[in-house]
Amino acid sequence: MKKILLIGTGGTIASEMTASGLAPELSTRQLVALVPALAEICETDCMELLNLDSTNIGPLHWLQMARCIQTQYDAYDGFVLTHGTDTMAYTAAALSYLIQGSPKPIVLTGAQKPIGFETTDSKENLTDAFRCAASDLPGVSIVFNHQVILGVRARKTHTKSFQAFASINYPNLGILRDGVLLRYIRQDCLSKPVFYDRLNSRVALVKLVPGMDRAQADFLLERNDALIIESFGVGGLPEQGGFFDCVRHWRNAGKLLVLTTQVANEGSDLGVYHVGRRLKDDLQVLEAYDMTTEAVTAKLMWILGQTQDLALAEQLFYTPVARDILWPVRNQA
Numbered sequence: 001m002k003k004i005l006l007i008g009t010g011g012t013i014a015s016e017m018t019a020s021g022l023a024p025e026l027s028t029r030q031l032v033a034l035v036p037a038l039a040e041i042c043e044t045d046c047m048e049l050l051n052l053d054s055t056n057i058g059p060l061h062w063l064q065m066a067r068c069i070q071t072q073y074d075a076y077d078g079f080v081l082t083h084g085t086d087t088m089a090y091t092a093a094a095l096s097y098l099i100q101g102s103p104k105p106i107v108l109t110g111a112q113k114p115i116g117f118e119t120t121d122s123k124e125n126l127t128d129a130f131r132c133a134a135s136d137l138p139g140v141s142i143v144f145n146h147q148v149i150l151g152v153r154a155r156k157t158h159t160k161s162f163q164a165f166a167s168i169n170y171p172n173l174g175i176l177r178d179g180v181l182l183r184y185i186r187q188d189c190l191s192k193p194v195f196y197d198r199l200n201s202r203v204a205l206v207k208l209v210p211g212m213d214r215a216q217a218d219f220l221l222e223r224n225d226a227l228i229i230e231s232f233g234v235g236g237l238p239e240q241g242g243f244f245d246c247v248r249h250w251r252n253a254g255k256l257l258v259l260t261t262q263v264a265n266e267g268s269d270l271g272v273y274h275v276g277r278r279l280k281d282d283l284q285v286l287e288a289y290d291m292t293t294e295a296v297t298a299k300l301m302w303i304l305g306q307t308q309d310l311a312l313a314e315q316l317f318y319t320p321v322a323r324d325i326l327w328p329v330r331n332q333a
């Protein structure tokens, strides 16, 4: 029987009603005790790493999770992390950069309703996650509502429905039907994972609204090493408001600027319109193409944790990790 380590980090799945609202209370041992079917899938060890609402989870916790998996890696066949849904996509992306090429499954799951509620998705999600962790499913993934989503491609798209996550610009890795994993795609992996232990969290994000000027971008760029700008459609910047001078100034100051889109699907394509092409041709900003904003954020933190060299950082940004970006590959073909 496979040996799986369950690592608890909190979230709704482990929450109970308190006087001030739902808060993570249950231990991983208590979670496992509530789902007896898990004993038929694998041997389970339980670990309490964190017990947080995922709103409170950040880069230091991602490093803690990666370190925990690194320490335990040889002792287990797979890993399940229970995690709040709100920032699960960010954590999944971050772990995909911190633990690259894992041949063993690293599966994140959680729930929209606590495990103690009469109607809950907790038990099915946990059972599916264990099934996946005990299968041949390399890399980091999110298992939720019977879907298996690549860690770098996940986004929370519904705040309340059980169908909380979608895979953005990439197919699901598989689905679970009647408790059987139907795997459509096998993620590439190495014989041993490469672990990283540094992130630079000085990465900010600004979302454009019509009529905005450069002031917010300036404010964020003064305080950070990289700025992601979520612009409109396939991408561009308003020609009023000083944005082009802003970009030129901060690029010369050695900051990374990445243009992406507010639109959920199909990604950026800055070369299409005049408002975007100038940014690429004259100002050499980076663009996210088909990457999610969650993945762009985590990737920039990972890159800037490794290097301050702008040219190398840009090269790393466009180098696919765990199939996070497909466009440049397609353009070269």
Ligand code: ASP
Pocket (backbone or CB within 6 Å): 010, 011, 012, 013, 052, 053, 054, 055, 083, 084, 085, 086, 087, 110, 111, 112
């Ligand atoms: N606020 C919770 C969290 O992210 C929501 C959830 O788990 O579904 O921790």
